[in-house]
Amino acid sequence: MKTGFKFYATLALAVICFITLPSFFSGKNAKPRFKFPYKQAGLTERQAAAHLLNRFTYGATPGQIDEVVKMGLEKWFQQQLDGKLPDDSLNGRLAGYDALNLTNKQVLDTYPRPPIILRMAIKDGYIDKDSVNKQTDKKMYRDKLEAYMNKMGFKPERDLYRQFISQKILRAAYSNNQLHEVLTDFWFNHFNVAFVKNDCAQFIPAYERDVIRPNVTGKFETLLLATAKSPAMLMYLDNFSSTKSNDPKPGKSRKTYAAAKNTAQPGADIMMSDMEAMQQADAKNQPQKPRQGLNENYAREVMELHTMGVDGGYTQNDVTQAARVLTGWTVYPLSDVGYTNARKKALEKLGEERMEKQGYVHDGDFLFAANRHDNGEKVVLGKKFPANGGYEEGVTLLSMLAHHPSTAKFISRKIAVRFVNDNPPQSLIDKMAQTFSTQDGDIAKVLITMVTSPEFWSKDALREKTKSPFELAMSAVRTLHADIQEPYQLYSWINKMGQRMYYYQAPTGFPDRGQYWINTGSLLSRMNFGLALASQRVPGVKVDLAALNNHREPESTEQALLVYSKLIMPERNLDETVKHLTPLLNTPDLGQKVAKAASKANANNTMTMTGNKDDVLASMNDEKPAKKASVNTNKNNNQMLAQVVGIIVGSPEFQRR
């Protein structure tokens, strides 16, 4: 009877779900339940589609506005939230990168850090210990090291990072699931980690792939917990090292990590990473434990930056108490490469079963080391965590932070800053925070609340965001339909424009406001990028400007300007841009003159502008029409076109989205 009831109840529930869910959310062909209020804001459907594409993709591709209008704006958005469009073309481009699917352990085993390789090479007798710091014979030393790496099947670390950065660029440029890429970027930046911290660097590819990307539209709590347990974050904000305090007698120095690091081996300073030093200290000092203690770094930033915000209402004492709650949250020792990993052996000896009994938690690359956890009672934000809470009290703490009212506001505001404008209206933030709180931190629903609010479509939002350098580069590549053969070349430009992706040292991530991106130096780099891209001077990135206009050659510079401005920045009012550029560009035979000047100049020299405008125009007007003009028309036209397009990409209008 009892089981029967359960069965029917479950069945009934299943039926209800079956009936309601698809209509509530998107079934394949069902219409989304929400409607975008763009008409009320005075926008046409095409203008609204352009705005959507500006905010939720890395830029519209040619013809994409038409596609979105045809499909219906709401349906397009729902499809982007689902993020399940096939990505064959992208996958084809990614296929050549063999490091993208490696686990953390495989990464450590395949791309060991240079100090580890060096130590192994010395141990295996490939390299003489004394030769390491000698300045002579550097080549021989490098050759030996390389031979050793080949023998062991090791690959250089920088290849891993290059592949990783390349995939980021390719995904942004070519993925059909653009919103998921944009959100991956957003959440990565929110939960920032950086290559600059050595011990964290190698975990970053898996961090983005496994921790961030799968969770970008789900529950905020899931994302928070996943980052908290990830090796990248544990290393980046030091929590891996935080343990209960033994409260040592002052002045009575016991052996520490630092000491272990300095005595472990000659030249140890360059040869051992922090984590290894700690583990070796662990190993060396057994059974006498190394002096250990609390590290507040993660506990503070998780409240200040990840959840509540700096004014969210916590105190220094809350930080310290939260740090105690999170003691013992660390990385499971992963690599077999290098030295004998005493910690790993000790854990393996203990065995999973006994580990579990003693309160350890081994979950993927995460380890809750029960022996390092502070078992005392704690109070965080007024909530009591009774003694002996173990791993679970950390989960409770993070869940509490994820659901805190300050978090709802803080996260909603940050999302609005990313997608609406640098100073989003409080009315909008309140609505989003309301959804965040009532819908259990459901990110997709918060986004829907945002896009269905009039504030999203208001004049204060349209084109009010300044593209970051990455967004600028990607939108240029997408709108020009460029073929990226060497993604890393674009990275150099993005760097130069002021966004060294994955190297932002502070846990804040890049500030998301125009004022940060636009300054004297970076602005010039943006203009130069436009010129370089359009004139095929970004190696490995091909653009076919003629094809963009179906090989219909513009009859004049003025026409080129008109046609290409519309292609590159559809649905914008470009009267001003065109008006100002026309007299400048519309010198008779501009193309020929530019080309002629170019052929005269020393090709190896990076020229900067010189002379005043009258000189330039005068010298151009002085030139007699070239006799070979007919032969060169094509080439000249191409140069003219490149110049026009370069200026459009570098123009102020294109810096906005």
Next chain:
Amino acid sequence: MTSRRGFLKAGGLALFGIGVGGFPTFLARAAESDKIISPYKKKKILVCIFQRGAMDGLMAVTPFTDNYLRAARPNLFISAAKAGKGTPLIDLDGRFGLHPAMSAFEPMFREKRLAIVHGIGSPNKTRSHFDAQDYMESGTPFNKGTSSGWLNRAVGLMGHDGATPFQAVSLTSSMPRSFYGDNPAVAISNLQDFAIQMRGNPKGANMAARSFEDLYDQTSSDLLKQTGKESFDAIKMLQKADVKRYKPANDVVYPSSALGNSLKQIAQLIKMDVGVEVAFAESGGWDTHFNQGAETGIFARNVNDLSSSIMAFWNDMEAYQDDITVMTMTEFGRTVRQNGTGGTDHGRASCNFILGNDVNGGLVHGNIQPLSVENLEDGRDLAVTTDFRSVFSEVADKHLKLSNDKVLFPDWDGSKIGVMRS
């Protein structure tokens, strides 16, 4: 009043050529203004270096006679005693010792050109890097809404209408908070990139530059418009400068660090007489939660870079030393007690360095009590006994002759502590 042409000639600015947009607008402004401050006139220059991440002031300048500190930092404490193993601290005055990796600073301290302020910090107790930096750079420790930075307000107080775009220059990839505001300021990370570039096509570059200048001049976004104008003004001044082949004076070699490169380029700009009055650079890596080291290690490398970069700059600027003051700053200090992982966590007060010929040097200013628990702020941190505004305002007053503290530091009415010679 000087004619434009005469002014140009006298200023040696003909050298720069006139850029594509015609007459540089800052010069046009200068020419129209009665208050011409020509770029070639010698000016006082303040160079500020922000040490982001919070420097451990107690390790940089250690009160080495303090046994509480020795006890709280079993692995971090460096002794001043020469007999011990390892390199000892540099004993400054029998009480404070300079970190051995900062030996480059010692002669400056002995010559009384380098002053140290210990126990400096903000009255706002935040231990958030980002808030504390914000407060220090805005100069208003209890007001988040302040939109301008104190150095930008300093530039405004100088009242040089028509000054050059390089009056306030930051050698950083983004504009620092200290420079936010209504007065023009320039951020450049690399002088060599500072031009519109089209390889092998100077006419094309010219055309493009003119187009860009025009477009940015008419854009509806104030941010893009203003920045665009500053960019093009700055380009016009820099275009003839040979930035690649710069040779520092006195065979100085700058450290190849970010800070070294920034200071080297500041030196170049100053020598080019482009009108620099406030310069800004950054130094990172001070957030030493983990294994900060002692005589050697992370912290030692950081302070070594800081002191050698500053000294390279100082020696390179030999002919200008009377006009230059260099001041360091950091958002807060670190815990007195070392943490569980060979580092230190976020604390309160730190120390800073001021170098210049008008500095009241050879002294450790400020007021530091013995570091027993009852003397610590919140029982854990070196207490803030000198408000950073007291020091910043004195430097601005004595070196740049800016005495209007109501503008520089609106909510502050404290007293100064004599870090500058009167």
